[in-house]
Amino acid sequence: MAETSQERRTHRTPFTRVVALAGGVGGARLAQGLAQCLADKALTVVVNTADDFEWLGLTICPDLDTVLYTLAGVENRKQGWGRAHDTVHALAALGQLGGPTWFRIGDRDLATHLRRSELLWKGHPLTEVTRVLAEALGVGPRVLPMSDDELRTRVVTAEGELDFQDYFVKRACEPRVVGFRFEGAETAQASQGVLEALAEAELVVVCPSNPYVSLDPILGLPGVGERVRNRPALAVSPIIGGAAVKGPAAKMMRELGREPSAREIARHYAGTVRGLVIDTADTGDTLEIEALGLRVRAAPSLMRGPRGRAALAQVVLDFGRELAGG
Amino acid sequence: MAETSQERRTHRTPFTRVVALAGGVGGARLAQGLAQCLADKALTVVVNTADDFEWLGLTICPDLDTVLYTLAGVENRKQGWGRAHDTVHALAALGQLGGPTWFRIGDRDLATHLRRSELLWKGHPLTEVTRVLAEALGVGPRVLPMSDDELRTRVVTAEGELDFQDYFVKRACEPRVVGFRFEGAETAQASQGVLEALAEAELVVVCPSNPYVSLDPILGLPGVGERVRNRPALAVSPIIGGAAVKGPAAKMMRELGREPSAREIARHYAGTVRGLVIDTADTGDTLEIEALGLRVRAAPSLMRGPRGRAALAQVVLDFGRELAGG
Numbered sequence: 088m089a090e091t092s093q094e095r096r097t098h099r100t101p102f103t104r105v106v107a108l109a110g111g112v113g114g115a116r117l118a119q120g121l122a123q124c125l126a127d128k129a130l131t132v133v134v135n136t137a138d139d140f141e142w143l144g145l146t147i148c149p150d151l152d153t154v155l156y157t158l159a160g161v162e163n164r165k166q167g168w169g170r171a172h173d174t175v176h177a178l179a180a181l182g183q184l185g186g187p188t189w190f191r192i193g194d195r196d197l198a199t200h201l202r203r204s205e206l207l208w209k210g211h212p213l214t215e216v217t218r219v220l221a222e223a224l225g226v227g228p229r230v231l232p233m234s235d236d237e238l239r240t241r242v243v244t245a246e247g248e249l250d251f252q253d254y255f256v257k258r259a260c261e262p263r264v265v266g267f268r269f270e271g272a273e274t275a276q277a278s279q280g281v282l283e284a285l286a287e288a289e290l291v292v293v294c295p296s297n298p299y300v301s302l303d304p305i306l307g308l309p310g311v312g313e314r315v316r317n318r319p320a321l322a323v324s325p326i327i328g329g330a331a332v333k334g335p336a337a338k339m340m341r342e343l344g345r346e347p348s349a350r351e352i353a354r355h356y357a358g359t360v361r362g363l364v365i366d367t368a369d370t371g372d373t374l375e376i377e378a379l380g381l382r383v384r385a386a387p388s389l390m391r392g393p394r395g396r397a398a399l400a401q402v403v404l405d406f407g408r409e410l411a412g413g
Numbered sequence: 414m415a416e417t418s419q420e421r422r423t424h425r426t427p428f429t430r431v432v433a434l435a436g437g438v439g440g441a442r443l444a445q446g447l448a449q450c451l452a453d454k455a456l457t458v459v460v461n462t463a464d465d466f467e468w469l470g471l472t473i474c475p476d477l478d479t480v481l482y483t484l485a486g487v488e489n490r491k492q493g494w495g496r497a498h499d500t501v502h503a504l505a506a507l508g509q510l511g512g513p514t515w516f517r518i519g520d521r522d523l524a525t526h527l528r529r530s531e532l533l534w535k536g537h538p539l540t541e542v543t544r545v546l547a548e549a550l551g552v553g554p555r556v557l558p559m560s561d562d563e564l565r566t567r568v569v570t571a572e573g574e575l576d577f578q579d580y581f582v583k584r585a586c587e588p589r590v591v592g593f594r595f596e597g598a599e600t601a602q603a604s605q606g607v608l609e610a611l612a613e614a615e616l617v618v619v620c621p622s623n624p625y626v627s628l629d630p631i632l633g634l635p636g637v638g639e640r641v642r643n644r645p646a647l648a649v650s651p652i653i654g655g656a657a658v659k660g661p662a663a664k665m666m667r668e669l670g671r672e673p674s675a676r677e678i679a680r681h682y683a684g685t686v687r688g689l690v691i692d693t694a695d696t697g698d699t700l701e702i703e704a705l706g707l708r709v710r711a712a713p714s715l716m717r718g719p720r721g722r723a724a725l726a727q728v729v730l731d732f733g734r735e736l737a738g739g
Contacts (some may be wrong), residue, residue: 198504
């Protein structure tokens, strides 16, 4: 096995069991950075499925797709979802036939939803379906949906409760958020693979995804939060200088009466993780975050390009090594 | 309403209630020819659904699609199925994901299957779904699936029984045909719309589609054969000079121990229709066909281009007028 960049840089025993918890774009990018730094078998990415939805009867898993496509290097970087260089001929024809076009699905992307739905209809659990898709896409690290059960985020807004994708795509995150409800939370279980990976993890990385709609659904599954607390765990702040890089995290925080800041992210994850990676723009929050009992590491966290992802991943792994006492 | 070519040519009262029974390509082309000669409301096309199938959980209706696309002028003429100028990006991506690619579905074509399946899942009967699709595609004549119930052709071959599409597409009609079985025939009913259209028809046209796998399923539905026999009805031979223009009709006939000929087609439809349109290449069969009690009209039946379709349709309508005693 070739020496990884972690080995070259740290001259320590490399991690062999890292678990990253991820939502969409931010999580996918850091996961891809970690994949550059670690051996394939050393990385497990646990992905949020609470924003999955049904479209024309097909099951669509936006965060899983973003993670798979990003790890496979076929993601559409500009758009933030779907595959690179995709066409939208099927969707255009569907619109002509009176079908729904609010969720812009490309032709190649559509194949993923068809294949996944086919395998789900045949009775395969989502974990197995995801393994098949990951293998076909040439993804090295293990990618696990958080659960094989249905758990769906409902966004409670000033206009009433909305399906997550209705809020996120159809309404472009416009309605004011009052809270969230996780439909199916009473019964949904983390998959066995997720619980085992967490129990054995040398390091758990909470990726810079939306804390409320991407990470909380994962951390709220029975046994998950507890396992994360029991392992060396760190989070990476999705807020940079008071704004979210991608998505509605900052807007949601404001509407929930919380300031979009690294220290607010620290408050959110305090008690769950031991350390927080913040952007160099947010070092003014360091003392307050440390006062919450968290250790802090500042680094440029925008992850521009593959090198930016690997650089942040290396900071995460080095910090994780310190937190793990290695 | 503009004067139709039938009015111009015959100087008779034009037909106002013609029902065409159609399978795929040959039926679609004659239906399109009839549509050129008749007012939109004067034509109802009843389409075979016995070769419908499930693909990745979507319901695909090949004959309905061919008829709809041909009437809308968006059919792929070279291929014999699917839409013109289509791409196959979704299918290519599906193949990379390990999905089935034996049925070559284009991206725009896929939209039809998605939209149809969506509406079926929502509980709409196929008749209503077809109306929605036809309207969206700008199809003028009424297009009716033969039934809202499931009836599926199984091809009994020397190698055992095969699903129709397995035989037709996957195996390219290679296995030797021994017979046919229509799964669901005990319970499938013609739709009310089909029975009413037939009861009121001034003329029934059995299109030049495959007699065994396209027309027999329609004619075999309870009440359909009887209604056709009670109306002025004619068939158009799908055999020209001992060969089928498209598809496996001639090969099937040989394997069933019947010669591929116009007179064999006449034997098949004798008792159901009153007249048979044969190709000018087959006029040698005229006496034998008349001996079966059928009247005969010979015409070039290859239907090259829209003009060829309209020309054959006009022959059919003129002949039909004679059979109806008008």
